[in-house]
Amino acid sequence: MLRTLKRRAMAVGLGIAAVLGGSLLATGVPSPAHAAVPDTVPLKITNNSGRGEPVYVYNLGTQLSTGRQGWADASGAFHPWPAGGNPPTPAPDASMAGPAAGRSMTIRIPKFSGRIYFSYGRKLVFGLAAGGLVQPAVQNPTDPNRNILFNWSEYTLNDSGLWLNSTQVDMFSAPYSVGVQRADGSTASTGRLRPGGYHGFFDALRGRPGGWAGLIQTRSDGTVLRALSPLYGVETGALPASVMxxxxxxxxxxxxxxxxxxxxxxxxxxxxxxxxxxxxxxxxxxxxxxxxxxxxxxxxxxxxxxxxxxxxxxxxxxxxxxxxxxxxxxxxxxxxxxxxxxxxxxxxxxxxVTNHYARAVHAQMADGKAYAFAFDDVGHHESLVHDGDPRQALLTLDPFS
Structure with missing residues (x-):
């Protein structure tokens, strides 16, 4: 069973609300005066993963000017989803061919509250229900995306600027970092792991008694795919309900x-x-x-x-x-x-007794910042970049090391 897109309000950072456990929806809080934010901005995607599989990229979200759900192509053009059904019907293929290892590509992102998904080796499976887009829910062992290595970043681009994050609210998986190039040419970035941080995170869970290692999902060939958040661990029984x-x-x-x-x-x-x-x-x-x-x-x-x-x-x-x-x-x-x-x-x-998943995520981040739970922005400990006049957004697929 997949998860249907739904909203749950969270005040995140600069007047941002959450969608699906961490997705961003800017609420239009005024920012300092600056040149008008264009209808689209470039997003440079760089593949430093070192992996040889093909990469697929998706830009899915809500068009802020209309409230319609849909997807954007490489030029930033919006395509609304067709009507769904019950049971859900297959969604149109919104994938874009991503950059090969060691290469970069640039797409344009529109004024969306959305997600940039990326997957290795296989395309993701999305559906359309009567209520909207149905997205991967890999805490369900029968989800068709369960054995695909993938991850996503979340962003809002609106008239007040760009908010772009790296998120581990739902899971820790394929490593990546995000950034924004400002009008003066400087770049702010976050989400990059320390050297050895990818393996260090999983080793920390494996070494923690009490069910924390049960958050880790692998393929039948032993490939590590991800670690579920402790919320999903409790829901699936991997973590005992009494853990806190x-x-x-x-x-x-x-x-x-x-x-x-x-x-x-x-x-x-x-x-x-x-x-x-x-x-x-x-x-x-x-x-x-x-x-x-x-x-x-x-x-x-x-x-x-x-x-x-x-x-x-x-x-x-x-x-x-x-x-x-x-x-x-x-x-x-x-x-x-x-x-x-x-x-x-x-x-x-x-x-x-603590959120050992969040502890391990933060410990392995180069700048200590992460979105390891929904309100990790309290005190500004979240992995988020923002600029009111962005010249370019950045998404880097990082090494599995």
């Missing part, structure tokens, strides 16, 4: 007798909320003492997915508090710092 219980219990005990202070907006230090636990519920009050929102005691799925009992609506109260709680649970800093979010990384992932 001990830490959550300790947090709940601590804030039964003390207060958790959340300052969710870096630019509004006077906006604070105060959390105290009563039974299985953490209630947050404002400065006047009025309860503004409450959270049931979360389970591992709620923590790793930043959803369910840690749902984060795109509002100005519950969502920002939930984002902060989710980051603190995943990084296991709620016991050592009663003033959230954290100002630095020194205490991240130090508890024995």
């Amino acid at each position: 219980d001990d830490y959550v219990d300790r947090v709940w005990r601590k804030y039964t007798t003390s207060t958790l202070t959340v300052t969710p907006f870096a630019d509004q230090p006077g906006v604070k909320y105060y959390g105290r636990v009563s039974g299985d519920v953490m209630h947050f009050t404002n400065g006047a003492g009025a309860v503004v929102t409450s959270f049931q005691k979360p389970d591992a799925s709620s923590v790793f997915g930043c959803h369910r009992r840690l749902d984060a609506p795109n509002d100005q109260v519950r969502g920002p508090i939930s984002r902060t709680l989710c980051a603190g649970f995943n990084r296991s800093t709620l016991l050592v710092n009663p003033h959230q979010p954290d100002s630095g990384t020194a205490d991240f992932y130090r508890d024995a």
